[in-house]
Amino acid sequence: MNLSIFFEPLPEDPFGYPENPKSVGGYLAPFVHSFPDWRSAQVVLIGLPEYRGTAAATEHTYQGPNLIRQQLYRLMKGSGAWLIMDLGNLLPGIQLEDTYLRLKEVIEILVDAGKFPILLGGSHDLTYGQFLGYEHLAKTVHLAMIDSKLDMEEAGNTAPDQHHLHRILLHDPNYLFGFSQLGYQTYLADATTLATLEKLHFELFRVGQVRQQMQEMEPVLRQADLMSFDVSAIRHQDAPGQQEANPFGLTGEEACQLCWYAGQNDQLSSLGFYGYRPELDYRHLTATTLATMVWYSIEGFYQRQGNLDFGSNQFIKFSVGFHDNPSKMYFFKNRHTEKWWMQVDDLTGERAPLIVPCSYQDYLTAVDGEVPNRWILMQTKM
Template identity: 35%
Template sequence: MFDFLTPLSDDLIIEIHKVSNQALGKKIVMHTSHEAPILAKNSVAIIGVLDNRGSEAIADFENLNAIRLNFYNLFPGNWNNTIYDLGDILAGNTIEDTYFVVKKICAQLIKQRITPILIGGSQDITYAMYRAYDTLEQMVNLVTVDSKFDIDNRQNAPLACSYLSKIIIEEPNNLFNYSNVGYQTYHNSQEEIDLIEKLHFESYRLGEVSSNTTLAEPIFRDADVVSIDMTAIKSSDSGNTQHFNPNGFNGKEICILARYSGISDKVSSFGLFGHNNTDQEAVLISQIIWYFIEGYHYRSKEYPIGTRENFIKYIVPIDDEDLIFFKSNQSERWWIQIPYANEGNKLKRDTLLPCSYEDYINATQQEIPERWWKAQIKNSL
């Protein structure tokens, strides 16, 4: 794997040595020109991707030192898991070459139960993250934090604006669910919005998530891949004035969403894309990474399949259907069961869909949760 990774520069290592002894820079295991780390499971690994060819709106940059130095100067929480910085993936001769390397490295890390954190280039790198699961023989749930759906079907559309179409169409099709968090209606055509609904995917407008960020927690709890487009954050908070956006998530909200991603037991890869690598953006990006890792270190490792002694089971009859809910005594989080119905199902067993307490209350009032309906439909297609 390290044949594909460029180690951290000696100049950067010198700067890292200047940070406080209690800061992250003195606690992270780094890939340097002198040594490649021996990787241990149940850890996270930061990797830079220096390929912006998928977007016309992103400036070229040679390194991610500004982000790294801001991050290394932060102080860790009460963390026990190892954090690696594995260096950078350089742009290949073609964008497909870059995809190949990202796919190969992510697949290897995920198999070793190491969660990759990819930092920038363009958001079409998400496609390569998704393809890493091809060899893992599982269906994939993808969540993006983005103002757009990125299903632009114009012939010359930038890859960062059309990668989702590539994911939906190409074989092997391992995508079970796609959820967009924070889309802005005026950035998406009505045809695109209708297509998301027709495919039984999920989309949540910026306003509804901003007014209640807890709405997004079950969405991230069910994700395998999380991809954040930095242009979903308003420029006054992100510092991105090169691609100005007056509306979007604020700094606090995006860090909350990053923590939801980290605390999810299921999320196995995380990416931050679409930034111009300016000093201003580097401050927020470093904090987003911090909050993801903070969440990761507080994963509860609870999932009510198998032993259920720490869960309360609720059965809600609706018409001729029994909805089965589980509530954790530990975290008070909720799940709803999707039953295994026939051999043609994409999911090969009974599975559980994260939900909210409000979903349970609505079910007791004879209202079936929309997410349950969509999961049932997708499962039988």
């Protein structure tokens, strides 16, 4: 498949000539004159200048991906090989639904090839197109979303970026194994919707929980196959360029920490940043925040450990006994990263055990004689 037919090149000024050879722009291969050989890349950047799924977009709105790039290209390169290519901006379809399908095809090709696509800009409903890129896989997937709201409005008069999560949950065929949302704000969430998602055994974390238990968010993000980050989850002071700015939310530093966790996740195969509105962005502050978040995602990517062999000397195995069911629970700790995993056995014996990410606190809970909540949630899905 010739991916170049889906993309438009970036303008030569400012992307053709990096300001500093040691900067990110000096190490990237952008699509300016000729389409880069993406097969030799590890990470690929994709701009999404598609905002028909949101309200009140202006002509300047569509410059969002390029403005994020400008700030990203100026940052200094981090550690690692940084085999990164910028494929330019995805050409929108005739209709919004065509853009979803075009994004689906691109994600499908890149994920199959083992590349890590990072999506820049566009309205949050493009998460649906990102999700569709996993439909062809012969497995279920876990979606992690960071957003201040639950985009579960009924379709009708609302914009697509207000009800795309509803479409994902109702998608047929259903290949969504798990869903986690971080950073939602209770006064922006409908109580009935919250109750429905909890009944489906999904993980929901308020912004206060994320802030107070930041380290506990790491295993939550470590189980994700794809992740979507809406800029609305970040407070207005750090990201004013959003449609519904709020004085409360994640700080820019907390957002970067979550992106660092996400990048380190060996299982994560695509990451999207959505909701940026450049016409509302004071002194490009939001673009700078998002560019730094992308930088931390890439830096985390180059800290990945590769394939995990839980039977090797890389891991220490712990066994915790119980009086009831389960009678025994196994934990694994990576000697180098000190990250934890937990074995979840199918109590019916019909399925093979799952080894899922967990935290040290989950292990301590089991040692105290209580079954960790994460183990219970996984049992309900098996």
